[in-house]
Amino acid sequence: MPLFDNVSRKVKDDLTKTLRKGSRVSIAAACFSIYAFEELKAQLLDVSELRFIFTAPTFVKENLPKEKREFYIPQLQRERSLYGTEFELKLRNELSQKSIAKECADWIREKVTFKTNISHEIMTGFVQVEGEASHTYTPINGFTTVDLGCERGNNLYNFVHRIETPESQQYLDAFNEIWNDKDKLTDVTEQVMDSIANVYKENAPDFVYFMALFTVFNEFLEDLSEDVMPNVATGF
DSSP states (O other): OOEEOSSSSOHHHHHHHHOOTTOEEEEEESOBOHHHHHHTHHHHTTOSEEEEEESSOOSOOOOOOGGGGGGHHHHHHHHHGGGOOGGGGGGOOHHHHHHHHHHHHHHHHHHEEEEEEOSOOOOOOEEEEESSSEEEEEOOSOBSHHHHTSSOTTOSOOOEEEEETTTHHHHHHHHHHHHTOTTTEEEOHHHHHHHHHHHHSSSOHHHHHHHHHHHHHHHHHHHOOTTTSOOTTTOO
16 A cells, blocks of 8 residues: 655655546545646546545535534635635746636536535545556545645645555445435536636636635634624624
8 A cells, every 4th residue: 555745755646657548537525726637637638537526515505504604614715725725825826827727627628527515424535546447545635736745735744545456446436326416415517617717717807806805804704703793683
């Protein structure tokens, strides 16, 4: 069972070898970044299909009770990770970002389906590659450059195992079991596409406005608690 420390041995380097033309890829992760796509673009463009499950509710509207509203902030952060996580800031050159987003959107349109976990049950993140052999990389938090070992992130350590056949089949079986379960997952491919399109479309004021608001109020929202929220009944 090969072990990657994402320092001297990186997940990305191994994926460039195991991802082959015609491979079928299944990913369960908290978030998806266009910069992770960019790192593996040469290989991902040649896969036959990629299925992605957001392991927690993402790109869905939820009618949460007031005491559960704090969970909406992590959801915004997962959605915002499409354009790069906080550890991918130096990659966010506007011109290159538009180009990467456009290529990623074209690829998604052709080969990718996104679904999100709506069950609130906990899912372990992993990357499953099916080809001549079956490989599972786990644990994976997000499909980002940090998880691939391309960026440092804020992890004290970032170990990932590669599990081979026949053990890797258990991960694929679990993925397949819930993939078509409408009580646990819902399709959000269009929502992901629309969000990425905002990056490369010219004159996208809604996107600029959203990003500006998120940047300004991010710390405030993270610190928000019921104690400082207005009382709906009194207005104070």
